[in-house]
Structures are given as structure tokens and as C-alpha cells.
Amino acid sequence: MHKNITFYYLASLFLISITAIIAATPTSQAAGPITSVELVASSSTITEGEDFWLYVNITDVQNLYSCQISLIYDSSIIEYQDVSEGTFLNSNLSQQTFRVNPIVEPDIIKGYAISRVGNISGASGSGRLASFRFRTIKPNANTNIQIWTGANQGTKLLNDALANITYNTSNISISTAASTDTIAQDTITPYIKNLTPIKNAIDVKRDTKISLEIVDTGSGVNPQSIILKINNYQVTPVVNADGGSYSVTYQPTTIFDYNQLVNISINAQDLSFPANIMPQENYSFIIEPAPDTTAPVISEISISDITNHSATISWKTNESTDSQINYGAQKNPSSLNTETKIDQLSRQHTITIDNLLENTIYEFTIISRDYQDNSAQSTIRNFQTSIASIPNSNTPKVYSVDTLCKELGPNM
Numbered sequence: 103m104h105k106n107i108t109f110y111y112l113a114s115l116f117l118i119s120i121t122a123i124i125a126a127t128p129t130s131q132a133a134g135p136i137t138s139v140e141l142v143a144s145s146s147t148i149t150e151g152e153d154f155w156l157y158v159n160i161t162d163v164q165n166l167y168s169c170q171i172s173l174i175y176d177s178s179i180i181e182y183q184d185v186s187e188g189t190f191l192n193s194n195l196s197q198q199t200f201r202v203n204p205i206v207e208p209d210i211i212k213g214y215a216i217s218r219v220g221n222i223s224g225a226s227g228s229g230r231l232a233s234f235r236f237r238t239i240k241p242n243a244n245t246n247i248q249i250w251t252g253a254n255q256g257t258k259l260l261n262d263a264l265a266n267i268t269y270n271t272s273n274i275s276i277s278t279a280a281s282t283d284t285i286a287q288d289t290i291t292p293y294i295k296n297l298t299p300i301k302n303a304i305d306v307k308r309d310t311k312i313s314l315e316i317v318d319t320g321s322g323v324n325p326q327s328i329i330l331k332i333n334n335y336q337v338t339p340v341v342n343a344d345g346g347s348y349s350v351t352y353q354p355t356t357i358f359d360y361n362q363l364v365n366i367s368i369n370a371q372d373l374s375f376p377a378n379i380m381p382q383e384n385y386s387f388i389i390e391p392a393p394d395t396t397a398p399v400i401s402e403i404s405i406s407d408i409t410n411h412s413a414t415i416s417w418k419t420n421e422s423t424d425s426q427i428n429y430g431a432q433k434n435p436s437s438l439n440t441e442t443k444i445d446q447l448s449r450q451h452t453i454t455i456d457n458l459l460e461n462t463i464y465e466f467t468i469i470s471r472d473y474q475d476n477s478a479q480s481t482i483r484n485f486q487t488s489i490a491s492i493p494n495s496n497t498p499k500v501y502s503v504d505t506l507c508k509e510l511g512p513n514m
């Protein structure tokens with residue numbers, strides 16, 4: 103008769119729980135050795151980040167048909183993963199046993215149930231009921247794992263008459279250890295590459311952005327450790343992961359000054375423990391000078407070596423400029439329709455203009471341009487070419503005043 107009850111009991115296990123039925127069943131005191139339920143850990147050293155198994159073993163039991171297991175533990179130290187059935191209840195069976203998954207709540211796993219199925223007797227002796235897998239999440243801590251026997255879904259042992267089997271419990275204390283996993287032999291600090299602007303760059307645009315990469319061999323760069331300073335002022339760059347490296351980009355919110363020396367410093371560490379700390383990377387660059395918008399100044403204009411066909415004009419400028427003279431024979435209005443030019447930049451300028459007419463007044467103006475094409479132009483000036491010398495076979499006769507008087511006579 104009880105086998106039919108068992109059958110219905112197992113069916114109902116899906117829907118409700120075995121607890122109510124168990125609670126209604128009178129306890130039977132078994133004769134002989136005291137049955138015990140013991141907890142055993144798979145390893146004496148439980149290391150952070152690793153899994154271990156908590157075995158639920160039973161000893162000296164008679165006629166165990168079903169069991170229900172509940173455990174209490176500290177879920178801040180170990181984390182439940184899963185459970186698998188032991189071999190005790192399903193040993194020597196042609197049929198499979200029947201299981202109900204536990205209810206997992208913080209600090210408690212309730213009602214993991216295993217039962218034989220059908221019109222058979224229970225198992226006797228000693229063996230393993232279940233293996234609970236936990237993961238250690240907190241190192242250097244202690245937690246007790248206890249068999250919970252609470253009224254709802256607590257630990258129960260039933261015989262084939264669905265009567266409780268009394269038992270002793272053996273709890274366990276677990277000590278956890280710090281992970282011994284270290285990132286092997288990473289002793290190399292991160293380093294910097296792909297600087298923009300490059301070290302000691304000049305003529306950098308005032309609105310330049312600053313970018314670089316931080317690379318680490320081994321454990322990788324710790325992005326939290328990256329510190330970017332511009333002129334000793336810490337800024338918040340955009341940091342993007344690229345494998346174990348990071349790209350660091352910063353667009354200043356205000357543009358730099360002309361000719362400004364910009365000092366950059368970078369700090370970073372890798373992820374190994376203890377961290378390998380990169381020596382602070384320092385470099386600088388210089389912002390472009392202000393554009394030249396000032397015209398040159400022309401001074402010390404001189405005209406020399408005037409002949410009947412040429413003249414030399416010289417001048418100075420206060421910065422390097424090209425040299426140009428526009429000139430022409432004087433007319434009214436002025437005509438400066440001939441141009442002579444030297445492109446090479448200089449502060450001293452000399453141009454000889456040639457092929458001039460003799461005995462002619464020429465006028466000219468000087469134009470000087472700097473490298474930014476700012477130009478200066480002088481006022482219009484003039485000179486007169488000489489008269490060509492007369493071919494002469496007779497040396498002119500030079501008279502003294504006295505001789506002249508004598509020759510011209512006393513009427514003079």
C-alpha cells in the first residue's frame with residue numbers, strides 16, 4: 103500500500119513539496135547504529151575564484167527511500183553553482199531515481215530532493231547522497247556550512263514507508279584562501295607610442311588635439327591609472343580600449359596661444375599585482391607663431407653710380423623682403439611702367455637699372471614684400487641720367503682769367 107502512496111507522493115513532488123507529507127508521517131526509530139549525514143569538502147584549501155564540491159554523505163542508514171537536503175552557508179563568501187546526485191540512492195537500480203531541484207535563496211539552499219521510484223525498498227549502508235558545487239568569491243574568510251532541518255523543506259530522510267529516519271548531522275567550517283594566480287612574470291611597465299603632436303614639434307596648430315597610445319606587454323594597461331596633464335593641469339581624455347592597449351585623446355576646450363610651449367605628462371600602470379608603474383612620460387611641443395600681418399619698413403634709399411644709361415638704387419628693410427623697383431622716364435602724370443625684381447628675401451637691397459636714356463629724368467618707386475606678402479612701397483623719387491661724353495680729339499683749351507683778358511683785349 104505504501105508503494106502506491108510513494109508513487110502519488112513522487113507525482114506530487116513536482117507540484118508542491120514533500121514537506122507536508124513528511125510532516126504528517128510518524129517518525130520511526132531505527133534500531134542499530136545511529137545514521138548520520140555528514141558534510142565533506144572536496145579540498146582542504148578553498149581558493150578564491152575556484153570551485154569546490156561539498157559532498158553530502160550518509161552513513162549507517164537502513165532502508166533509505168527518499169531524502170531531502172537543505173544547507174545554510176554564507177553567500178558573501180561562497181556562491182552556489184549547482185548540485186548533482188550522489189550514487190547512494192540510485193545504486194543497483196534498473197530504474198532512475200527522481201529529483202527535485204533546490205530552491206536557492208541568499209544563504210540557503212532548500213529542498214533538494216532525491217527519491218527512489220516504484221515498488222521497491224530503500225537503500226542501506228553508507229554512501230554519497232549529493233554533491234553541491236560552490237565557487238569561492240571572498241578570500242581569507244571563514245564560513246560554516248550547516249545541514250538545515252527547518253520545518254519547511256528542511257533536511258529529511260524517509261524510509262520506504264515514508265517514515266522519517268532519525269539521524270545526526272555533521273557540519274563543516276570552510277576557510278578560503280587568496281588566489282595564488284598571478285599574472286606570470288609581468289615586470290615590464292607600459293609605454294607610450296604614436297604621439298600627436300610628436301615630441302618637440304614646432305609650428306603646431308593652436309587648436310591641436312593631443313593623442314597617444316599606451317601599450318603594455320603582459321597584463322595590459324590599467325585604464326584607471328592613466329593620468330594626462332597639460333601644462334601641469336590634469337585633464338580628462340577620452341580613453342578607448344584596444345586590446346591591452348589604450349588610445350588616449352584630448353581636445354583642449356580653449357586654443358593654445360601663439361608660440362606657446364605646451365608640456366604634456368602621462369602616467370600609467372599595468373594590471374599586474376603589484377603594478378608595474380611607467381616612469382612619468384614628459385614631452386613638449388611649440389604652438390605656431392602669430393601670422394605676420396605687419397608690412398616691412400623701407401629705409402636708407404640711395405641712388406648711386408648714375409651714368410648716361412644706368413643707375414644703382416639701394417635700400418634697407420627691417421625684415422627680409424624681396425626687392426622690386428618700378429621706374430620710368432618722368433612724365434606727367436607719372437609713368438612707372440618698367441619693373442625689375444629680385445625674389446630672394448633680404449634686408450639689404452641693391453638693384454642696378456640699365457638701358458636708360460641719357461640726360462633723362464627717371465622716376466622710380468621701391469616695393470618690398472615679406473614672406474607673408476605684406477608689402478611696403480616707397481614714395482616716388484627721381485634721378486637724371488648724365489650726358490654721354492662727346493668724342494673729342496682736341497683737348498679743350500683752358501684759359502686762365504688773365505690769359506682770357508689778354509686775348510680778348512682791353513675792350514673786355
Ligand SMILES: [Ca+2]
Nearest residue numbers: 290319320372
Ligand atoms: Ca606590463
Ligand SMILES: [Ca+2]
Nearest residue numbers: 394396397472
Ligand atoms: Ca612683416
